[in-house]
Amino acid sequence: MVRGLANAVVGKTIARAEVRMAKIAVHAPERSFDEHLRDDRIVAVGRRGKFIVIELASARGLVVSLRMTGRLIVQPPGTADAHPYTHVLLTFSDGHRLCFADVRQFGRMRLVAPKEPWDERLGVEPLSEAFTFERFTAMLVGRRTPIKAFLLDQSKIAGIGNIYACEALWQAGIRPGKPAQRLSKPARSRLRDAIQDVLMRAIALRGSSVDDYVDAEGLRGGFQNVLAVYGRLGQPCLRCGARIVRTVLAQRGTWWCRNCQR
DNA sequence: CTGAGATCCTGGGGGC
DNA sequence: TGCCCCCAGGATCTCA
Numbered sequence: 001m002v003r004g005l006a007n008a009v010v011g012k013t014i015a016r017a018e019v020r021m022a023k024i025a026v027h028a029p030e031r032s033f034d035e036h037l038r039d040d041r042i043v044a045v046g047r048r049g050k051f052i053v054i055e056l057a058s059a060r061g062l063v064v065s066l067r068m069t070g071r072l073i074v075q076p077p078g079t080a081d082a083h084p085y086t087h088v089l090l091t092f093s094d095g096h097r098l099c100f101a102d103v104r105q106f107g108r109m110r111l112v113a114p115k116e117p118w119d120e121r122l123g124v125e126p127l128s129e130a131f132t133f134e135r136f137t138a139m140l141v142g143r144r145t146p147i148k149a150f151l152l153d154q155s156k157i158a159g160i161g162n163i164y165a166c167e168a169l170w171q172a173g174i175r176p177g178k179p180a181q182r183l184s185k186p187a188r189s190r191l192r193d194a195i196q197d198v199l200m201r202a203i204a205l206r207g208s209s210v211d212d213y214v215d216a217e218g219l220r221g222g223f224q225n226v227l228a229v230y231g232r233l234g235q236p237c238l239r240c241g242a243r244i245v246r247t248v249l250a251q252r253g254t255w256w257c258r259n260c261q262r
Numbered sequence: 263c264t265g266a267g268a269t270c271c272t273g274g275g276g277g278c
Numbered sequence: 279t280g281c282c283c284c285c286a287g288g289a290t291c292t293c294a
Contacts, residue, residue: 050288067288069272085272104271106288121290145265154289162287251267252287 001072002052006045008074009054012092013041021087024100026110036111037062037090049122049158059114064100070107073099122158126195131157136192140180147183148176149250151195160195162252163230164202168194170229175261176247176254201226229255 017034019025025033041057052072054062064072073082077095088100088109100109112118123139124131139156140147150156151165160168169176171194174187183191202223229237232244232255242259 065289068286102271103273104287106271108289143264149265152288253285 001066002045002047005052005054005072005074009042009092009096009098010044011042012094012096014038014090015093016091018089018091019087020089021105024087024102024105024107024109026108028111028113033088033111048119049125049154050161051119051122061112061116061118063108063110063112063118065108065110067102067104067106069104070100070102073101075099121155123154123156124158126157126159127199131192131196133189133192137185137188140183140188143180145180146177146249147174147180147191148252148254150180152250152252157195159199163227164195164198166230166255167228168198170256170261171198173260173262176249176256229257231255 014037017025017037019033027033027036037056040060042054043057044055046053046055050065052064052066054064056062064070066072071083075082075097077097079097081089082099083101085103085105086099086101087105090098092098100107110118124135140150143150145153148165148169151160151168152162166176168191172187172190174183174191205223205226228239229244233246235244236242237244237257237260240257240260242257244255245258247254247256
């Protein structure tokens with residue numbers, strides 16, 4: 001998503017910003033969203049955890065959280081709204097538009113000040129050098145919470161969602177409900193590797209379009225075609241053939257194999 | 263600090 | 279065919 005977005009919008013100047021649903025655009029109240037953004041320029045697009053960061057020439061940032069159904073769509077000049085639930089529209093000086101749409105209205109587009117520590121509550125990036133076996137081990141000490149709940153906690157490891165938590169636990173052969181502190185050394189090693197492997201493979205396939213996810217270029221992902229457990233209730237485990245079960249853990253649907261995840 | 267649960271939303275699927 | 283019910287889920291908040 002970030003790579004496609006960067007290709008499409010870096011260098012563009014914001015001519016105006018239209019907010020159709022006020023709660024979606026979060027900003028300092030002194031001025032309107034449009035007054036804040038007008039004439040600023042996009043210099044980079046990055047990511048921290050699941051948050052997309054659109055960096056501006058003013059050193060401020062537009063931090064976008066898509067949650068489940070949020071979409072960012074880049075539209076050529078002169079085209080109609082690309083999505084019926086468009087809540088925020090940035091129009092660039094060249095006529096292109098960046099449309100933020102979200103059926104469920106859970107997503108947010110937040111304007112942050114230069115050096116504002118908006119990501120203080122996010123944990124380690126799982127694909128960074130900092131995510132070592134030693135650090136992973138230290139994080140798990142004394143944690144009684146189920147390992148799957150731990151993986152979903154963005155303040156520990158940033159960026160793992162429900163799909164990738166299920167897939168990483170299957171790949172590592174670990175029961176989702178196992179208390180985090182009780183993972184053996186080999187299990188911790190397998191899980192750390194599985195987290196990185198699952199995330200890298202998913203990114204290579206442009207994400208998981210389980211429902212109707214599309215990236216900024218309107219392309220569907222491909223990882224939904226290679227999911228081992230997520231959404232595969234009753235189907236055979238790709239490793240042992242046992243039926244995949246679904247339980248609820250941390251208020252989330254959890255798919256796993258009772259036979260080969262222990 | 264940890265862990266658990268509620269909350270926000272709407273489309274879509276299942277049941278009848 | 280139509281209606282009702284319920285469910286999916288990420289981040290943030292509250293509470294014990």
